[in-house]
Amino acid sequence: AMIALNSATVGEALESIARHLPYHSSGANLSLVEYPDDGKSGIRYSLNLGLGTPRRQLMELTYMVAYRFLCMVTSEGQELWRVHFRHERGLTSGEYARYFACPVRMAQAEDELLFPTHLLAQRIDSNDAGLRQMAERFVGNEMRRFPLDIGRQVEVLVDRQLSAGGASIKLIAGQMGQHPRTLERRLQAQDLVFRDIVDRVRRTRASEYLAQSVIPLSQVAALLGYSSQTSLNRACLRWFGQTPNALRRQGSRGSQ
Numbered sequence: 001a002m003i004a005l006n007s008a009t010v011g012e013a014l015e016s017i018a019r020h021l022p023y024h025s026s027g028a029n030l031s032l033v034e035y036p037d038d039g040k041s042g043i044r045y046s047l048n049l050g051l052g053t054p055r056r057q058l059m060e061l062t063y064m065v066a067y068r069f070l071c072m073v074t075s076e077g078q079e080l081w082r083v084h085f086r087h088e089r090g091l092t093s094g095e096y097a098r099y100f101a102c103p104v105r106m107a108q109a110e111d112e113l114l115f116p117t118h119l120l121a122q123r124i125d126s127n128d129a130g131l132r133q134m135a136e137r138f139v140g141n142e143m144r145r146f147p148l149d150i151g152r153q154v155e156v157l158v159d160r161q162l163s164a165g166g167a168s169i170k171l172i173a174g175q176m177g178q179h180p181r182t183l184e185r186r187l188q189a190q191d192l193v194f195r196d197i198v199d200r201v202r203r204t205r206a207s208e209y210l211a212q213s214v215i216p217l218s219q220v221a222a223l224l225g226y227s228s229q230t231s232l233n234r235a236c237l238r239w240f241g242q243t244p245n246a247l248r249r250q251g252s253r254g255s256q
């Protein structure tokens with residue numbers, strides 16, 4: 001928080017949060033997204049939860065905190081902002097309006113908070129370069145003392161890349177500034193295999209996406225980096241012993 005609040009701009013603050021969040025909360029990931037055609041940018045938060053773990057209240061609370069942080073460091077109104085949730089509506093429109101002074105849309109493809117892109121360049125009045133440097137030195141020392149697990153790093157990057165068309169070891173290694181064979185060796189040193197990490201991330205995300213009946217199965221397949229729905233069907237049979245349609249029917253009966 002100290003680094004973010006003392007950043008020069010809103011964009012720098014969000015980048016610092018995204019960079020340090022995995023060290024603060026294992027399994028959490030924050031990424032910045034852009035929609036140039038709409039003039040919008042935003043933040044997308046994800047958290048690896050176990051199968052069956054309730055996520056609605058956790059995600060809504062997280063985005064409420066993010067929303068209030070952005071309100072604190074920006075000076076414009078929020079009428080053009082948007083909050084998207086993957087889950088179905090759990091509160092009334094009036095109750096959501098108590099926490100978000102902008103449209104809240106449910107059953108969307110991603111959980112995200114969107115706002116006009118120009119806000120990223122807005123300067124933060126409270127920023128203090130000296131305090132920021134001091135905080136960064138402290139955090140940097142802590143990160144060197146307790147480095148983020150290599151498996152966790154790969155998991156975070158895979159999670160980000162799946163919906164962009166898959167996550168090959170060549171792509172992930174490049175993002176980490178390593179040769180694919182070097183990354184393989186580092187994973188092997190911890191008894192980890194790259195394809196198993198990808199499979200685990202896909203399984204977790206599949207259970208979340210399939211719980212949202214409004215997301216077409218073809219889109220679920222694409223979000224998981226599969227080129228066809230057939231690949232999704234085979235994966236679900238291997239993971240859960242059921243087809244995607246059967247899983248959705250089971251989930252629908254359980255929610256009634």
